[in-house]
Amino acid sequence: MQNQLHRATVSDIKGIHAILLKGAEEGQLLPRSLSDLYNRTRDFYVLKDGGEQIVGCCALAIVWEDLAEIRSLYVDTSIRRLGLGRLLAQACFDDAVRFGLRRIFTLTYQSDFFAALGFQEVDKDCLPQKIWADCIHCPKYPNCDETAMQRTL
Numbered sequence: 001m002q003n004q005l006h007r008a009t010v011s012d013i014k015g016i017h018a019i020l021l022k023g024a025e026e027g028q029l030l031p032r033s034l035s036d037l038y039n040r041t042r043d044f045y046v047l048k049d050g051g052e053q054i055v056g057c058c059a060l061a062i063v064w065e066d067l068a069e070i071r072s073l074y075v076d077t078s079i080r081r082l083g084l085g086r087l088l089a090q091a092c093f094d095d096a097v098r099f100g101l102r103r104i105f106t107l108t109y110q111s112d113f114f115a116a117l118g119f120q121e122v123d124k125d126c127l128p129q130k131i132w133a134d135c136i137h138c139p140k141y142p143n144c145d146e147t148a149m150q151r152t153l
């Protein structure tokens with residue numbers, strides 16, 4: 001069946017929670033609590049397998065007047081390298097433009113993927129302090145080994 005992109009609804013949150021746990025097991029993503037995810041429902045796009053099974057997700061979090069973050073991007077291992085990560089990210093870029101935001105950043109271990117999407121590595125210090133608020137929940141805090149990348153839309 002054809003994978004389909006949707007805006008998330010609250011009924012998708014448990015599925016998003018489950019696939020983000022897989023990303024955490026791969027060591028690529030931070031797990032997120034159900035409470036945090038329900039709060040952030042409007043940030044998410046999901047990819048479904050043609051039925052109700054969630055096989056990918058991505059969120060755009062607005063951070064400041066000129067800055068948004070791409071976060072919680074995950075594509076199931078069985079369907080990687082088919083352009084679906086790009087599709088999810090592009091849906092978030094389109095949202096950013098719709099909200100008048102031109103600068104997008106991410107913290108990632110997947111620099112090559114984000115470079116393919118037009119991101120460039122930046123010094124973490126050029127990102128506002130506010131973005132580190134979530135990081136206190138990270139087991140690696142304060143020794144972040146992710147790469148900060150950004151692109152202008």
Ligand SMILES: CC(C)(COP(=O)(O)OP(=O)(O)OC[C@H]1O[C@@H](n2cnc3c(N)ncnc32)[C@H](O)[C@@H]1OP(=O)(O)O)[C@@H](O)C(=O)NCCC(=O)NCCS
Nearest residue numbers: 028073074075080081082083084085086108110112113116
């Ligand atoms: C990163 C991830 C979302 C990529 O999803 P995907 O559907 O496989 O990516 P796409 O097929 O859309 O790839 C888009 C481009 O990135 C490249 N790319 C994808 N994964 C790559 C990788 N691991 N290394 C190098 N390039 C990669 C593709 O070749 C493609 O480039 P092209 O269009 O120039 O050919 C997926 O590997 C994943 O879910 N990883 C685990 C979670 C994660 O790391 N998320 C990012 C956290 S910020």
